[in-house]
Amino acid sequence: MGLYRTLLRHVAPKLDREHGPAVEEMFDMRLAEMRTAGRRRLAWFWIRELVGLLNTGASQRAIERRLTQRQRFHDHRSGVPMLETLMKDTQFAARLMRRSPGFTAVVLLTLAVGIGANTVMFSVVNTVLLRPLPYRNADALTMVRPVGGINRTPGFAAAPDFYRYRAQNRSFEYLDAFYGRNGNLTGGAEAVRVPILIVSSGFFVNLGVQPAVGRGFTPDDEQWGAHQVAVISDGLWKRRFGQNAAIVGQSMLIDGQPHTIVGVLSPAFAFLNADTQVVVPMSFAPGDNMNSHNNYFLRMIGRLKSGRSAAQASADLNAISDAIIKEESINKGTAISVTRLQDALVGPVRTPVLVLLGAVGFVLLICCANLANLLLARGVARQREVAVRLAIGASRRRLVGQFLTESVLLSLIGGVLALGIAVLSARGVNLISRQVLPRAEDVHIDPNVLLFSFGIATITGVLMGLVPAFQGTRLTLADDLKEGSRGSSDGRGSRRLRATMVVAEVALSLVLLAGAGLMIKSMHQMLTLDAGFTGDRVLTLQLNLPAQKYMGLGPNGRPSPLLMDKAQMFFDQATARTRALPGAEFVGAINGIPLIGEVWGKNVTLLDRPLPSDLSGLPPIQYRVVVGDYFRAMGVRILNGRAFTDRDANDAPKVAIINRAMAKRDYPNSDPIGKLITVNPPLELLPKKMVEDSIRSGNLPPNYAPPKFEIVGVADDARYGGITTPAAPVVYVPYAQGAEGSTSLYLVARTAGDPLSLVGPIRQIVAELDRDQPVAGVATMDSRLATSVARPRLQTTVFSVFALMAILLAAIGIYGVMSYSVSQRAKEIGIRLALGSSRHDVLMLVFRNGFVLAAAGIVLGVAVALSLARVMRTMVFQVSTTDPVVFGAITLLLLATAAFATWIPARRAARLDPIATLRTD
């Protein structure tokens, strides 16, 4: 039987008995009709129907009551409309609040903090997860990437493949590629290094973004020769060009090449998490190695055609990809994944954000429990008032309504205060780095958030007021009109309710403490693990040399990766001169330092065994080229053999160092020292056509054979991919012997004192070597480490704050309940003392009561925490979600807190003067 019919049976049983099946049939027909009308209308239909049901139920009951002719004075039958009653109740509630300002203040403060925290978390959820990206019809935008291997690791596409996808796909209105690099802006103002976004021509139209000034790109801009145009950011326009109105047509030098500025982006433009300053069109010279299957570096954005789904687009592109694999024998094992752009952007933070929203919801529930207890206590004090009103004929329902109005009113006022807290906190959230929390800068209070805030304020008011309202109006008349019965209705029922609240609070706070404890331990694991290098007092900075200037020109007139002398000399000089600075202990350079990611993937050929049958059989490695004393500078230990020396120069025999991961994988049973490898595939394995083309275009000399490297050392594993990414196999090669066109290195300097003190002198050294060469990415390894753990650290901090709030509230709750209980039982305690109980007995009695509550809460909490633990699995690192040490510690913490909170009232009970208590009423 359907939902509607089930509800009908509950709400309007008489109608159901007479016409049930017919009503259901009519509803089914209406539902079927609405299903074709779209999701929004369907939702409204359901809402209207359900509200209509409630109305029907209510009027049915009204009819029945009229028919049974009960003689009672109901003021809801007076015909006064509900709104007027509500207003009267509100007035009364406001008067009550004014009369007990202390009580009201405590309640409002608790509410403001609880609702405020929830509002802020929701505004984060709203912005980061719910609000669509700032592009036209952002739902149709997808991130398109090749994925490979068993884990479907996202990778990058090669340019010729992109052009083919773009030309042959049938699912996208637009498909564009992009990649980023950093470039030097020179000429005019000082040289500065900026992030540059390189995009195919349809990019802006694809996103639906119009430049604020000038134009975007056209397909002509992709032609080599016509490609030297640029669109700049609003920030760059203001900072570097003084917001010059005649900016369109001006020229600027990017890496020494003049580019004409054709447009300026609007200030609101943001793409992914980067702070893009310059956008240029993607264009390749004929025969450029970048436009070949030697280089994979592109990601793509696709706007789906209307009516097409991401799955269909994926299948479409996979068909093209499979054709490429078949025709050119490359890219084996690659598939194309098409995911909604918003998911690609915020995916990594979705779980943590939702978990935090849940956590702050728990805090609010604990607030509700505390407030409910407060109201329960106050309800006991108002019993005489309630008794009188019932005696003159008020219906219980009206009184419950009155009480609920009071609590909802309190809650709404608290909600208004909460908004103030939320607005301020939102400003704080805006300051969080975009890398840690995508779209953090965009978080603000908008109508959705206001609606949420109003909603939870109302729900909180109802939740906290429901139990006290029913409890407070449950009375037998005679008892409570008697003189001298102060709170005699603090019977077992009321006490049990308060006890239940406390148990629930303790349980909830234990769950939050468990989460916080797990995350703290996880942070500890992250910060203390052996990352394979020693980062303290190590300075790093980036030197990115322009290829045109520092690489020799090959026979085809373009920079040749085989002619790296000028670059090598620059780097050698830079490291040598830095080494000579006072305070510098060891200095080296490398193309990719630990923690920044896996920057250069290659495949290694092990010459001590037979060749695999094709390219996909070559083991993958990360490739690193090294200048100077890198290993000692970064603190990477050499486990076996030796490090590189000055003698490992261009003309010397070629040597390589591998890391422990590679030794374990490729030489598990033998000593790698002395073995030979190459880092470029032997020509036998490459597609013949590709080899012939490369020789013809001058990229490869004829009779080329990849040089052989002898392994001379094994280095410790360093975490290049990130703090939580285990080390991949790495091959290190001296820059002089295997640079292969890399002109971008990180200078690494280990210092005796403060690493940042070397920055100035190093800048000077670089300026002396090349006036136009900027220095970029200056950071100590310590600060890089801090950045890499920034997101987990933020999560842990926020969660811990919530857990702290929870335990504080729980402690206050326990204290409040025990304290109240003692004052209610004062007479009983007085009698016990008078009859001979020792004060110690009384103390233990009270203490035991409180302790039992706390223990029950802890047991319940542990059970809930263990079952919810799975949720946190992706947020913790190298920690089991049921870690006994963590659970043990928080249990002890809660027990101690509960003990302390119970101790004070217990001592007060033990200090009672029996005579005084017996004397009072």
Add this chain to the structure above:
Amino acid sequence: MTPLSDLAFHVLLALAEGPSHGYAIGKDVEERSGGRLDPTTGTLYQVLQRLAADGLIATAKSPAAADERRKYFALTARGRRAAAAEAARLDALVRVARKRKLYPQGA
């Protein structure tokens, strides 16, 4: 007898041309009132129940082809008289409005 509510009158009108069932009555009411009355399932059936209890409509036999849960309703003689009475009442009011120049003739 209490005066017919707006919705009840519309239901009687819908049944004037022959027996009908809940869904169709609802559609008819919505159309005839120009969308002003759009009763939910519960509300409409409550009116049907009350009209049936007051004897203005009665359940009628369903034609064979329909869903077996479906209930058909038809006007009773009393129902016809009640609808006519209501129409007369409205007519009289309209005439007064016309006489007092609140409502144009022949509109």
